Amino acid sequence: MKLHLKVWRQAGPQDAGRFENHTVEGVTPDMSFLEMLDVLNNKLLAQGKPTIAFDHDCREGICGSCSMMINGRAHGPTRGTTCQTYMRNFTDGQTVVIEPWRARAFPVMCDLVVDRSAFDRIQQAGGYVSVNTGGAPDGNCLPVPKDNAEKAMDAAQCIGCGACVAACKNASAMLFVAAKVSHLGLLPQGQPERSRRVLAMVAKMDEEGFGNCTNQYECEAVCPKAISADFIARMNRDQIGSTLIPAE
Amino acid sequence: MQLESRAPTGPLAEKWDRCKMEMKLVNPANKRKYHVLVVGTGLAGGSCAASLAELGYNVSVFCYQDSPRRAHSIAAQGGINAAKNYRNDGDSVERLFLDTIKGGDYRSREANVYRLAQVSRNIIDQCVAQGVPFAREYGGQLDNRSFGGAQVSRTFYCRGQTGQQLLLGAYSSLNRQIAQGRVKSHPRHEMLDLVMVNGVARGIIVRDMVTGQIERHSGDAVVLATGGYGPVFYLSTNAKGCNVTATFRAYRRGALFANPCFTQIHPTCIPVTGDYQSKLTLMSESLRNDGRIWVPKTPADKRRPDAIPEGERDYFLERKYPSYGNLAPRDISSRAAKEACDAGLGVGDGGRGVYLDFADAIRRLGEPTIRERYGNLFEMYEHITGENPYKVPMRIYPAVHYCMGGLWVDYRLMSNIPGLFVLGEANFSDHGANRLGASALMQGLADGYFVAPYTITDYLAGVKPGAGTDLPEFAEAEAKVGGIMKRLQDARGKTSAQVFHRELGKMVWDECGMARSRASLEKLLRAIPDIRERFWKDVSVPATAGGMNQGLEYAGRVADLIDFAEVLATDALTREESCGAHFREEYQTEDGEAARNDAEYSFVSAWQNGGEGNAPVLHREHLKYEFVKPSVRSYK
Numbered sequence: 001m002k003l004h005l006k007v008w009r010q011a012g013p014q015d016a017g018r019f020e021n022h023t024v025e026g027v028t029p030d031m032s033f034l035e036m037l038d039v040l041n042n043k044l045l046a047q048g049k050p051t052i053a054f055d056h057d058c059r060e061g062i063c064g065s066c067s068m069m070i071n072g073r074a075h076g077p078t079r080g081t082t083c084q085t086y087m088r089n090f091t092d093g094q095t096v097v098i099e100p101w102r103a104r105a106f107p108v109m110c111d112l113v114v115d116r117s118a119f120d121r122i123q124q125a126g127g128y129v130s131v132n133t134g135g136a137p138d139g140n141c142l143p144v145p146k147d148n149a150e151k152a153m154d155a156a157q158c159i160g161c162g163a164c165v166a167a168c169k170n171a172s173a174m175l176f177v178a179a180k181v182s183h184l185g186l187l188p189q190g191q192p193e194r195s196r197r198v199l200a201m202v203a204k205m206d207e208e209g210f211g212n213c214t215n216q217y218e219c220e221a222v223c224p225k226a227i228s229a230d231f232i233a234r235m236n237r238d239q240i241g242s243t244l245i246p247a248e
Numbered sequence: 249m250q251l252e253s254r255a256p257t258g259p260l261a262e263k264w265d266r267c268k269m270e271m272k273l274v275n276p277a278n279k280r281k282y283h284v285l286v287v288g289t290g291l292a293g294g295s296c297a298a299s300l301a302e303l304g305y306n307v308s309v310f311c312y313q314d315s316p317r318r319a320h321s322i323a324a325q326g327g328i329n330a331a332k333n334y335r336n337d338g339d340s341v342e343r344l345f346l347d348t349i350k351g352g353d354y355r356s357r358e359a360n361v362y363r364l365a366q367v368s369r370n371i372i373d374q375c376v377a378q379g380v381p382f383a384r385e386y387g388g389q390l391d392n393r394s395f396g397g398a399q400v401s402r403t404f405y406c407r408g409q410t411g412q413q414l415l416l417g418a419y420s421s422l423n424r425q426i427a428q429g430r431v432k433s434h435p436r437h438e439m440l441d442l443v444m445v446n447g448v449a450r451g452i453i454v455r456d457m458v459t460g461q462i463e464r465h466s467g468d469a470v471v472l473a474t475g476g477y478g479p480v481f482y483l484s485t486n487a488k489g490c491n492v493t494a495t496f497r498a499y500r501r502g503a504l505f506a507n508p509c510f511t512q513i514h515p516t517c518i519p520v521t522g523d524y525q526s527k528l529t530l531m532s533e534s535l536r537n538d539g540r541i542w543v544p545k546t547p548a549d550k551r552r553p554d555a556i557p558e559g560e561r562d563y564f565l566e567r568k569y570p571s572y573g574n575l576a577p578r579d580i581s582s583r584a585a586k587e588a589c590d591a592g593l594g595v596g597d598g599g600r601g602v603y604l605d606f607a608d609a610i611r612r613l614g615e616p617t618i619r620e621r622y623g624n625l626f627e628m629y630e631h632i633t634g635e636n637p638y639k640v641p642m643r644i645y646p647a648v649h650y651c652m653g654g655l656w657v658d659y660r661l662m663s664n665i666p667g668l669f670v671l672g673e674a675n676f677s678d679h680g681a682n683r684l685g686a687s688a689l690m691q692g693l694a695d696g697y698f699v700a701p702y703t704i705t706d707y708l709a710g711v712k713p714g715a716g717t718d719l720p721e722f723a724e725a726e727a728k729v730g731g732i733m734k735r736l737q738d739a740r741g742k743t744s745a746q747v748f749h750r751e752l753g754k755m756v757w758d759e760c761g762m763a764r765s766r767a768s769l770e771k772l773l774r775a776i777p778d779i780r781e782r783f784w785k786d787v788s789v790p791a792t793a794g795g796m797n798q799g800l801e802y803a804g805r806v807a808d809l810i811d812f813a814e815v816l817a818t819d820a821l822t823r824e825e826s827c828g829a830h831f832r833e834e835y836q837t838e839d840g841e842a843a844r845n846d847a848e849y850s851f852v853s854a855w856q857n858g859g860e861g862n863a864p865v866l867h868r869e870h871l872k873y874e875f876v877k878p879s880v881r882s883y884k
């Protein structure tokens with residue numbers, strides 16, 4: 001297979017950036033999208049040119065590093081991460097446009113690499129149970145109904161990739177924050193700080209410059225872990241409930 | 249050099265308590281005068297950094313990813329062991345200890361392994377308290393599954409994403425400390441050297457991977473929790489960024505590298521498909537709870553798997569190891585798969601694969617149960633191979649997965665360099681020659697939550713806080729790091745580091761993989777200098793306009809992997825026995841099992857850098873078995 005790539009190149013945060021055209025030959029259906037880019041990067045190296053920078057690590061869909069807009073869709077044509085996108089989903093001679101996530105809260109650092117540290121800061125604002133190491137009671141002291149545990153796990157699966165933000169026309173981080181808030185909110189361990197957590201995390205999200213949610217559901221459509229937008233409704237209820245109850 | 253394990257004397261069950269009583273404390277008001285540098289934010293580093301900060305120390309953490317949450321612990325699938333005996337199936341601290349010692353083929357320290365089994369219980373409690381969503385039963389109690397090398401069910405899990413959830417737990421504790429200002433996080437920073445002042449670890453040199461700036465950081469103790477060196481084989485289940493750089497550069501500064509030849513090959517991975525392939529994907533060992541492994545009885549049988557009748561299939565693990573069956577330990581299962589493929593019985597293109605078949609389990613339990621247990625793993629398999637494992641058996645083949653070897657540490661997890669602590673997969677400590685499934689997560693968290701906070705405190709109690717970076721030792725290390733990067737860029741060659749990496753990895757896999765021999769290792773040792781020479785002449789590392797330069801980062805790691813491969817091969821050559829994952833073809837029993845040699849090799853090999861151009865120097869820590877009697881490991 002032969003592909004024509006239009007790749008976003010940007011030397012640094014201050015650089016204006018532009019598309020660069022490349023052709024990659026010898027692409028096979030079993031190759032992952034990132035392996036196809038490896039081939040291109042090796043070609044660039046042989047010519048003494050700087051490689052295309054992109055974030056990646058586990059290459060198995062779990063670390064959440066990889067993050068590319070492929071033909072206008074976050075993580076490409078199939079459900080799953082960029083690293084788990086296989087070339088069997090492209091056709092010979094196709095033109096593929098590759099861009100970084102675009103969002104005010106995710107500034108581009110270099111080529112396809114963006115700064116997602118805003119996600120870390122949202123979690124620092126309250127995405128934890130305040131418990132120190134040592135002295136925890138026996139794990140079975142606190143029974144958790146199976147259904148709650150499963151639902152908490154559905155939310156906890158979020159890999160923090162940011163595709164939800166990239167896909168949203170408002171660059172809203174609601175799906176990500178809702179997943180985080182719901183994971184702990186569904187478990188007994190998360191109850192004492194439930195109100196404080198949701199208020200702090202939502203406030204931080206706004207402060208970081210993410211947009212509002214206008215129920216477009218683009219986030220849910222691209223989320224590689226199929227996080228349900230129902231968690232957003234759940235968080236909204238939590239938030240309203242928390243503003244009505246005076247702070248602890 | 250005399251290697252002192254510093255393991256306390258006395259009865260096994262009392263050693264750790266005794267050690268805790270003997271260790272010194274630091275007064276709460278003084279703790280904030282100390283600064284600890286923690287490199288690595290996986291289970292080991294993340295848990296250690298959070299726990300130290302909770303105690304009141306100032307901590308700086310470093311990782312090469314863009315967030316601490318992305319450390320490779322995130323990829324662990326199957327579960328974490330703990331001797332809770334919630335099943336009432338006869339588990340206990342003693343049994344977990346014995347299973348781990350035996351699983352490691354009697355090449356680990358008794359005292360360490362016992363402590364690991366003891367604190368395993370606290371780990372589960374701690375993680376539950378943090379809100380880790382472990383699988384539950386209908387009564388709300390914690391659920392368990394079985395893993396290889398054990399006859400009890402002691403593995404706790406979060407679907408197929410246990411590592412992710414445990415890491416997010418540690419990361420949440422870390423975040424709480426970051427918010428409180430006691431931890432400073434430095435993501436996208438790569439450690440490139442260890443700084444020693446008067447023979448003591450005092451700091452590190454890192455490169456800011458965004459700006460390209462070289463930075464100095466000083467601390468009163470340095471913790472390396474930088475994971476394993478699997479990528480020395482190029483293809484492995486490790487993340488692309490996993491590297492040996494942090495530990496190897498510490499080795500160059502005098503830290504001893506222990507048992508590098510003990511590398512684990514995991515039996516259940518998706519087979520290799522093409523030359524461009526950049527990594528291998530693990531299919532969790534938990535699948536062996538319900539999947540049955542088989543190959544056709546006749547070589548080169550091209551029939552579809554469902555067209556091969558029962559009588560013409562060889563369920564070789566069930567046949568050879570009836571009491572453990574498909575749950576035989578990893579080293580044994582991997583070798584059995586290799587033997588079957590070597591005999592021409594392998595399946596799939598190229599014949600390097602065996603079936604992992606769920607048809608019986610689906611018939612017995614129904615598809616929904618299998619989906620609930622392994623849904624995400626089946627999905628991942630289908631994504632990668634384009635085949636539906638609910639309908640056709642998975643094809644699997646062994647792949648490099650875990651490194652038992654690592655920097656040498658004593659019982660207190662301190663290396664031979666005072667002030668340098670090594671945690672998690674980066675040390676060599678608890679798994680001997682082979683690790684049991686679900687025990688790495690346990691060890692990482694044991695080290696970070698429950699061991700290092702005590703032992704680092706004891707160390708700090710004896711040092712005066714505050715050194716600063718304005719010392720000639722920092723300047724020297726910084727210049728050295730700059731020199732390596734300049735040399736890489738000045739090569740101005742035509743070949744990418746990946747090409748050299750792939751060549752190195754293929755050679756290490758072929759000559760020092762699932763089986764090794766004197767001849768293959770000598771061949772490998774002859775070939776490495778040649779790769780090294782070509783690498784430095786022909787590697788291409790272009791300058792970039794901005795500070796970010798992924799080509800430069802990668803080339804530096806490959807350079808270290810090439811040098812490290814020499815230490816690994818030397819270790820494999822010197823250990824003239826077969827034990828655990830180290831299978832020397834010359835040393836096997838009549839039926840092809842590993843022939844261990846306790847009389848001559850019951851020791852830890854700890855390698856000291858011999859200096860530029862010289863072979864590494866071997867030091868031995870002899871293993872004393874006071875409580876268990878090493879026996880022939882049998883899973884029959």
Ligand SMILES: Cc1cc2nc3c(=O)[nH]c(=O)nc-3n(C[C@H](O)[C@H](O)[C@H](O)COP(=O)(O)OP(=O)(O)OC[C@H]3O[C@@H](n4cnc5c(N)ncnc54)[C@H](O)[C@@H]3O)c2cc1C
Nearest residue numbers: 288289290291292312321326327439475672673686688689
């Ligand atoms: C696919 C897979 C599945 C697994 N499944 C299981 C399982 O089910 N059960 C089990 O018990 N074990 C499992 N393991 C093993 C286990 O996950 C690892 O051994 C363990 O998580 C290692 O943790 P760690 O904290 O030591 O290192 P890691 O999690 O690898 O963390 C290393 C850290 O060091 C940092 N680092 C590395 N080098 C540098 C440098 N030079 N400069 C700065 N930072 C650096 C990284 O950024 C990272 O933060 C699995 C492993 C793999 C690969």
Ligand code: SF4
Nearest residue numbers: 158159161162164223
């Ligand atoms: S919610 Fe989904 S898309 Fe958003 S960060 Fe999490 S995993 Fe990625």
Ligand code: FES
Nearest residue numbers: 057059064066083
């Ligand atoms: S590289 Fe880890 S999710 Fe894609």
